[in-house]
Amino acid sequence: MTAMRRNGLIWIVLFSHLAALVFGLIGMLYVMPNLADFASNRRAMEVYDWSIHNAGSTHIILGAATMFLVGLRAIGLRKTLIFFVASTSISLFSEWLGTSYGIPFGNYEYTSFLGYKIDGHVPYSIPLSWFYIGFACYLLASVIVTSFGIRRASLATIALGVWFLTVWDLVLDPAMAHESLTIKFWIWGQSGAYFGMPIRNFIGWSITGLIYMGVARLLWREEPKIAPAATLLPLIVYVANMVFAMVISISVGLWIPVFLALLLGVLPAAYSLLIRPNRKQEEPTAAPATGTLTSSSSR
DSSP: OOHHHHHHHHHHHHHHHHHHHHHHHHIIIIIGGGGGGGTTOHHHHHHHHHHHHHHHHHHHHHHHHHHHHHHHHHTOHHHHHHHHHHHHHHHHHHHHHHHHHOTTTOSEEEOSTTSOEETTTEETHHHHHHHHHHHHHHHHHHHHHHHTTOSSHHHHHHHHHHHHHHHHHHHHHHHHTOTTOSSOSEEESSOOTBTTBOHHHHHHHHHHHHHHHHHHHHHHOSOOOOOGGGGHHHHHHHHHHHHHHHHHHHHTTOHHHHHHHIIIIIHHHHGGGGOOOOHHHHSOEEOTTTOOEEOTTOO
16 A cells, blocks of 8 residues: 555544544434434434444544554554554453453443443453553653653653653543434443542553553654654644543533643644754665665654
């Protein structure tokens, strides 16, 4: 596949992911509360019947596909696969522990609206969600940390990536579990100090993200060199999913999580747009054996 075709495919899948997010918001915030208005429309009800069981998992699958393609272009197949396997397997185990024993997130369970449940506990789409949001967070963090010239770049990148990941949940979880929503993807069996969420939930998020990002970085054996321009698509994915959660939060009157998401997540991540590439690192150099041109940032 040529670079032009690959880039075109990434944008097609990305726009499909964004469209699925918008479709989900319309369904959750307009169609479901006014379902009686559509009851006489057979085609509308057919769409509703499909979306009620598939829309949630569809936007996650498209998000995962988008970030996998972004990874191929930004850091190559090997590193992308390592991050994919580490994030999906570790998050699946963490979610299984959570839904089975309440560790590390607290007492909760998933409903049937996110697709087939692995071992009857965790929807197959949930580990994919951990992958694509976590991957977007890590790539953004890597470029931001590198721009500051921090010595222990890997540790700082993991820490910032985990921060971005956890901030997303600060606005997502209170909104999605709010009692006023017509449909819920997961249900909490306990309440907590953060808008009904137990604080341990966010600790669990941070620990899970820390483990799989750390394992992926360890298996990579080196910090990948990511061009600042490569963070545009991860930023779009991160912000779009933030906005999805923020809109739902606003719809149920949760304004403080929205403010925190903007201040602690969206604005710091958007700093990646201000980073300019290091021209010295991008200048091609002649390969002595073949006479062809290679880049110092190639893998």
